[in-house]
Amino acid sequence: MTKHLSLVGAPSVEALPPSGLACLVIVARQHGLHLTPSQLIHDNLLGDQEVTLAELLKCANSSGMTAKAVTLDWKGLSQLKRALPVIVRLRDGSHMVLLRLEGDENSTRVVLQDPNASEDALLVIDQPRFEDIWSGDVVMAKRDYEISDETQPFSFGFVTALLFRERRILRDVAIAALILGFMGLAPIMFWRLLSDKVIFYKAYNTFYVLCIAMFVVIMFEAAFTFLRQYLVQRLTARLDVKLSTYVFEKVLNLPIDYFEQNAVGLISRDIREVFRIRGFLTGQLFGTILDSTTLFFFLPVMFFFSPIMTLMVLGFAGVIVTWLVLMLPTYRKKSSATLAAEGAQGAFLIQSLNGMRTIKSLALDTRQRHMWDVLVARVAKARLAEGLTGTAIQTVVRPLERLAVSAPYAFGVYLAVSSGDPVYVGALFAFLMLSQRVAGPLMQMAQLINQYDEARTAVTIVGRLVNQPPEEGRSGHGVRVPLKGLVEFSGVTFKYKGAVSPALNNISFEIPLGTTLGVMGKSGSGKTTITRLLQRLHSDYGGLIKVDGIDVREYDVDHLRRNVGVVLQENFLFSGTIRENISAAKPDATFDDIVRAARLAGAEEFIDKLPRGYETYIYEGSTNLSGGQRQRLAIARALIVNPPILILDEATSALDAESETIVNANISRIAQGRTLIIISHRLSSLTKADAILVLNRGVVNDIGRHDELLERNDIYSSLWYQQNTHLVPAGRNEKNFRSPTLVS
Numbered sequence: 001m002t003k004h005l006s007l008v009g010a011p012s013v014e015a016l017p018p019s020g021l022a023c024l025v026i027v028a029r030q031h032g033l034h035l036t037p038s039q040l041i042h043d044n045l046l047g048d049q050e051v052t053l054a055e056l057l058k059c060a061n062s063s064g065m066t067a068k069a070v071t072l073d074w075k076g077l078s079q080l081k082r083a084l085p086v087i088v089r090l091r092d093g094s095h096m097v098l099l100r101l102e103g104d105e106n107s108t109r110v111v112l113q114d115p116n117a118s119e120d121a122l123l124v125i126d127q128p129r130f131e132d133i134w135s136g137d138v139v140m141a142k143r144d145y146e147i148s149d150e151t152q153p154f155s156f157g158f159v160t161a162l163l164f165r166e167r168r169i170l171r172d173v174a175i176a177a178l179i180l181g182f183m184g185l186a187p188i189m190f191w192r193l194l195s196d197k198v199i200f201y202k203a204y205n206t207f208y209v210l211c212i213a214m215f216v217v218i219m220f221e222a223a224f225t226f227l228r229q230y231l232v233q234r235l236t237a238r239l240d241v242k243l244s245t246y247v248f249e250k251v252l253n254l255p256i257d258y259f260e261q262n263a264v265g266l267i268s269r270d271i272r273e274v275f276r277i278r279g280f281l282t283g284q285l286f287g288t289i290l291d292s293t294t295l296f297f298f299l300p301v302m303f304f305f306s307p308i309m310t311l312m313v314l315g316f317a318g319v320i321v322t323w324l325v326l327m328l329p330t331y332r333k334k335s336s337a338t339l340a341a342e343g344a345q346g347a348f349l350i351q352s353l354n355g356m357r358t359i360k361s362l363a364l365d366t367r368q369r370h371m372w373d374v375l376v377a378r379v380a381k382a383r384l385a386e387g388l389t390g391t392a393i394q395t396v397v398r399p400l401e402r403l404a405v406s407a408p409y410a411f412g413v414y415l416a417v418s419s420g421d422p423v424y425v426g427a428l429f430a431f432l433m434l435s436q437r438v439a440g441p442l443m444q445m446a447q448l449i450n451q452y453d454e455a456r457t458a459v460t461i462v463g464r465l466v467n468q469p470p471e472e473g474r475s476g477h478g479v480r481v482p483l484k485g486l487v488e489f490s491g492v493t494f495k496y497k498g499a500v501s502p503a504l505n506n507i508s509f510e511i512p513l514g515t516t517l518g519v520m521g522k523s524g525s526g527k528t529t530i531t532r533l534l535q536r537l538h539s540d541y542g543g544l545i546k547v548d549g550i551d552v553r554e555y556d557v558d559h560l561r562r563n564v565g566v567v568l569q570e571n572f573l574f575s576g577t578i579r580e581n582i583s584a585a586k587p588d589a590t591f592d593d594i595v596r597a598a599r600l601a602g603a604e605e606f607i608d609k610l611p612r613g614y615e616t617y618i619y620e621g622s623t624n625l626s627g628g629q630r631q632r633l634a635i636a637r638a639l640i641v642n643p644p645i646l647i648l649d650e651a652t653s654a655l656d657a658e659s660e661t662i663v664n665a666n667i668s669r670i671a672q673g674r675t676l677i678i679i680s681h682r683l684s685s686l687t688k689a690d691a692i693l694v695l696n697r698g699v700v701n702d703i704g705r706h707d708e709l710l711e712r713n714d715i716y717s718s719l720w721y722q723q724n725t726h727l728v729p730a731g732r733n734e735k736n737f738r739s740p741t742l743v744s
Helices: 019-030 037-043 053-061 074-078 127-133 156-163 167-183 185-201 204-252 256-261 264-291 293-305 307-354 356-361 365-419 422-466 527-534 557-562 578-582 591-600 627-639 657-671 706-712 714-723
Strands: 065-071 086-090 095-103 108-113 122-126 134-143 487-494 504-511 516-521 542-547 564-567 645-649 675-679 691-696 699-704
Touching: 019 037, 019 053, 019 086, 019 095, 019 134, 037 557, 053 065, 053 134, 074 095, 095 122, 108 127, 122 127, 127 134, 156 204, 156 264, 156 422, 167 185, 167 204, 167 293, 185 204, 185 293, 204 264, 204 422, 264 307, 264 422, 293 307, 293 422, 307 356, 307 365, 307 422, 356 365, 365 422, 487 527, 504 527, 504 699, 516 527, 516 714, 527 542, 527 645, 527 675, 557 564, 564 627, 578 591, 578 627, 591 627, 591 657, 627 645, 627 657, 645 657, 657 675, 691 706, 691 714, 699 706, 699 714, 706 714
Parallel strands: 516 675, 516 691, 564 645, 645 675
Antiparallel strands: 065 134, 086 095, 086 134, 095 108, 108 122, 487 504, 487 542, 691 699
8 A cells, every 4th residue: 555645636725713712722732732723613613703702711611721801901911920821802803822021111022922823923012012902801821720520420519519619699598598587587476466465455556567567577578589589590590501511521421332332211311310419409408408597596486485395396307207217218219110110111212213214114013012011011010109108108297297286286275274374375376386387397307308319319320320431532631733644553453342252353554645445344344343443432452553653542532533534324414404414513614615515525416406405404313315315415524624534434335326426426536635444345436445455354354456356355356246247257266366465
C-alpha cells in the first residue's frame, strides 16, 4: 500500500472562527488545555456568528475552566496583573487577547494578540488608542482545578449538595417558613382571647381591635405563603434542571458496551427514577421540614398549657414511628418486586414499539399480546401486594393519628370537669387547636420513614446507572491536534466480553494518507470490529492503533470521533428536517455547506424533488424515506464535517441497484483528500481501492489490489466469481492458486 490519492481541484478556504472562541482557545492553551474553535462550536451548538459574553462564559465553563465577565475602567484593568492573559471585547463586537501591560504609569503599552493572525504577530498599542477601541468588557478565565460535586458518586449526599448550592433560596424559604410558623399562633390566640376576654367581659373595643389585627395577620400570612410556594417552585425547577442534565450527561458518557448489554426500557426506567428523588426532596422531605417549623412555636405553648397532655401527643407519634419502622422491611420487599415487574413491562413495551415493523411483517401480534398479558398480570399482582401492605400499615396508623388528638383532649376534659375551673376550659380549647396543628407535622415526620426508603431505593437505582465507569478518553485532557489520516494497526488483538475466541487476532496493516482501503471477509471475520476500535468504541485491546503516529487512546475521544466519519448499513436519522439531520454534527454549517455535502453524497437528486426540499420533515423511524435515501443522507451527514478519515461500513449493502450505482459513482469524489475505509461484501465496490484487506476469523489473510487478490487469494476470488458468475474463467475449478502472502 504505497499509492497516495492526489487532491483534485483547489482547496476550499474555511471561514475564520468567531474571534471570541479563538481567543478562548489561546487563553486555554496558556493554562494547559487544548481546545479548538470547531470543538467549542460543536459542543455548545453555536453558529458561525460572533459569540456573546454569555456564550463565551458557557463555552469556558463547559471546557474545564472557570470564567467570569466584568466591566472595568483603565485603572481596574491595570490591576489585573496575575490574572492575565484575559479576553477583551472591542467596540465593534470582536475580541482580542490581552497578554500583558508594558512600560510605566506615564507610558503604558498594551500587548494584544489577534486570534486570527499569526501567534508571533503581536499588536502593541498605547493606552489612549486601546481605550478608543475597548468596550470595557473583560472575560477572565482560568483552569478549574477544584474537585466539583459532579466527581463524587451519585448518592443522597450528592443530591443534597446540589440542593444546598441554592443557599440563598433555601435561606429565604426558611425565613418565610419561620414567619408562617409564628403566624400560626395568631388564630389560636385570637380564639382564646375572644372566648376569655370578649365573651366573658363583653368588651366591644377589644373585639374590634382583635378582628382588625387578625385581618392584617391573614393578609401577611397569605403573602408569605405565596412567597414560600414561589421559592419552593423555583428551587424545584432549578434542581430538576441540574439533576436531569447531570444524569443525561452521565448516560451519554457510558461506553457503548453498556447500551448493547442492557435493555433500553430498563435504562429509561432508571433515568425516570431521578424525578422520584426530586419529588421526595422538594416535596415530602422539604415540605415536612418546613411544616415542622411550627413545632418550635407550638410545642412550648402546649407544654405551658399541659405537660401531661403534650407528652401524650408525642407518645402516640412515637408509637406510629415504631410501627412504621417494624413494617418497613416488608413494604420494601413488596415495593422492590413492583419496581422490577414495572421495569420488565416497560422494557417489553419499548422493544415492541421499536420492532413494530417486524411484528406486523411476521404476524406476531398474538405472541406479543400474550407476553404483554403475562407482564401486565405480574405488575398487577405486585402492585396489589404492595397496596395491601400499604393499606395494612395505614389501617394501624390512622386510628393512632385520631387518638393522638382525641385521647389528650378527652383527658383534658376529664381534668376540666373534675376541677370545675372555667379558665381551664378555655385553655383546653386552645390546646385542642394546637394539638391539631401539631399532629399534622408529627404524622408527616412519621410517614417520612416510608417515603425516605422509596427515595433511597430510587437513589440506588440511579446510582447503579450513572456510577458506571465512564467511557475512557473523556477526561478533557486528551490530544486534540488536527488529524490528517495516516492509520496504523500493529499487533491488535481484541475479544468481546463473553466471547470465546478473539474478534481480531494480532492483525497489522497501514493505510497511508489519502488512500482507500477495502475490507472484506466472511461474517464474523472482524471487519466491523476494526472500525469500532478505530473510533475507540472499545479501549481494552492489545497492540497499538495509531492515527498520524499517535495512539488513539491518547486522543480526546470526542475530537477523534469528529474526525472519523462513519456510515453504517443501518443508519439512524433523527426526527426533524433533512437540513437539521445533515447538519447535526456541525451546528454552524451554512446552507451552502449542507447542499455541498448532499451533492457529494448523491442526495441532492432526490431532495430537490421533494415538495419542501431541505425543509422536508423526517418522521420517527424515517418512514417517509426509502432505504437508499436514508443511506445517502447518512453519507451527507458524515461528510458535513469534512472528516480526514471516512468509514463506509456496508454502506451500500442494503441499497437497491439504482441507489448503489449513485453512491458508488460518488465514492471517487468522496475519497478525494481523505483516507477512506470501505467495508463491503459486494466486491464490485472495492475494485478501485488502493488495497483490499482480506480477513478470515479475525486474522489478516491477505492484502493487495483487486487483480492481485483475484489471482492469488482463494477467499477473495471465490466470492468474486460467486457474485460475477458471467466472469468465471473456463476450468476455474482446476486452477491452482498461489498461497496468500501479506503485502504491507
